[in-house]
Amino acid sequence: MVKRTKRKQHSLPNTSAEGPSRLQILLRSSAFVLYALVSIAALGAAVWSQYYLRTTSSSQNISTSPLWEIVDIPGKGKGMVARRNITQGTLLLRETPLFLVPPTVRQSPEQLIIALVSQLPLEKQQVFDALSHHARPDAVGDALPLAKFETNSMNAGESVGIFPTIARINHGCSSAFNAAYSWREDTKETVVYAFKPIFQGEEILISYTDTKKSRDNRRAYLKQSYNFDCTCSVCSLSPELSKASDARLERMAALREKLATWANKSIGGQEATSVINEIWRLGDEEQYLSERGALAYDAAQVAAAHWDRVAAQAWAELAHKWFAIELGVNSVQAKAALRIAQNPRSHRDWGSRYKMEVERPIAGL
Numbered sequence: 185m186v187k188r189t190k191r192k193q194h195s196l197p198n199t200s201a202e203g204p205s206r207l208q209i210l211l212r213s214s215a216f217v218l219y220a221l222v223s224i225a226a227l228g229a230a231v232w233s234q235y236y237l238r239t240t241s242s243s244q245n246i247s248t249s250p251l252w253e254i255v256d257i258p259g260k261g262k263g264m265v266a267r268r269n270i271t272q273g274t275l276l277l278r279e280t281p282l283f284l285v286p287p288t289v290r291q292s293p294e295q296l297i298i299a300l301v302s303q304l305p306l307e308k309q310q311v312f313d314a315l316s317h318h319a320r321p322d323a324v325g326d327a328l329p330l331a332k333f334e335t336n337s338m339n340a341g342e343s344v345g346i347f348p349t350i351a352r353i354n355h356g357c358s359s360a361f362n363a364a365y366s367w368r369e370d371t372k373e374t375v376v377y378a379f380k381p382i383f384q385g386e387e388i389l390i391s392y393t394d395t396k397k398s399r400d401n402r403r404a405y406l407k408q409s410y411n412f413d414c415t416c417s418v419c420s421l422s423p424e425l426s427k428a429s430d431a432r433l434e435r436m437a438a439l440r441e442k443l444a445t446w447a448n449k450s451i452g453g454q455e456a457t458s459v460i461n462e463i464w465r466l467g468d469e470e471q472y473l474s475e476r477g478a479l480a481y482d483a484a485q486v487a488a489a490h491w492d493r494v495a496a497q498a499w500a501e502l503a504h505k506w507f508a509i510e511l512g513v514n515s516v517q518a519k520a521a522l523r524i525a526q527n528p529r530s531h532r533d534w535g536s537r538y539k540m541e542v543e544r545p546i547a548g549l
């Protein structure tokens with residue numbers, strides 16, 4: 185759930201000019217007791233959930249939570265399934281890596297992974313050993329650790345690492361993936377947020393690659409890199425619906441390329457924000473809701489560069505909303521967007537281009 189600032193609850197309004205009656209005092213004290221109890225319960229729940237999420241990640245081999253469980257998924261090995269309905273913007277999991285690969289290495293990849301695993305405590309080695317190696321099913325002996333690494337590693341800032349619970353999450357393309365992971369440099373952990381509502385029993389899916397490509401292109405990449413034929417809901421569409429989805433995704437990718445040309449001044453701010461609105465509209469149609477924070481943040485940058493304070497504020501507010509949903513309200517991205525929303529002129533690109541009014545977001549908050 186997106187964390188919102190809790191409104192402070194006030195006691196009952198004083199309607200008497202002479203001060204509160206005994207009944208009002210009683211009601212106020214009951215309201216206070218109730219408020220205190222609710223606050224304690226809320227605090228307890230927050231502490232418990234943080235503790236639980238931490239426990240889940242720190243003990244590494246506990247792969248369940250009140251929100252999800254790891255189960256066998258026909259045709260996919262293991263996967264993560266929602267144990268109850270999950271609202272958009274819920275933190276599903278935070279996890280520290282078993283290990284990260286250092287930026288520069290001298291050994292062969294095979295020896296490097298063997299060395300990194302052997303430095304782990306025994307129970308963590310066992311967690312690593314239990315991971316699948318579907319991407320390289322024929323690997324044996326010394327090749328096996330690298331095969332597991334290739335199947336399960338994920339980006340962690342500038343590095344790549346193994347997060348054994350997140351590694352159980354399968355892939356979905358375009359509108360099929362409903363969760364996103366991001367690395368937190370400050371806490372050195374990866375967080376996973378549900379950026380769409382997820383229903384009880386539904387599989388939780390992330391995306392292993394940029395899926396704004398045609399079905400054939402996506403499937404070829406996934407086959408080559410991960411050795412599976414993607415059967416997600418988008419890859420399983422009828423030929424007619426698949427064609428329409430491909431057209432939207434390819435158009436979104438082409439529009440993003442066009443948007444990038446604003447940087448070298450090939451297009452102006454009005455056109456750039458119009459492109460962003462068009463990507464947003466296609467995203468609604470496709471139900472591709474990922475990356476919206478970054479898209480709106482780009483628009484805020486364009487608006488700020490062109491001196492358009494009102495548009496910059498509107499786009500930054502939208503960026504804040506979507507960063508909070510996909511990356512967490514306490515992510516650096518959400519905080520940066522909030523700062524721009526509060527003071528658009530503080531954007532480092534403020535006024536760096538000619539003055540013009542750019543498009544406001546078509547999307548509401």
Ligand SMILES: C[S@@+](CC[C@H](N)C(=O)[O-])C[C@H]1O[C@@H](n2cnc3c(N)ncnc32)[C@H](O)[C@@H]1O
Pocket residue numbers: 259260261262263315316318319335336351352353354355356410411412413414415416
């Ligand atoms: C990071 S692992 C995911 C967890 C894995 N299913 C397991 O059993 O541990 C990646 C592997 O999961 C399988 N996988 C992931 N997404 C899939 C999908 N959409 N369809 C079929 N297999 C998938 C593939 O075998 C892939 O190589």
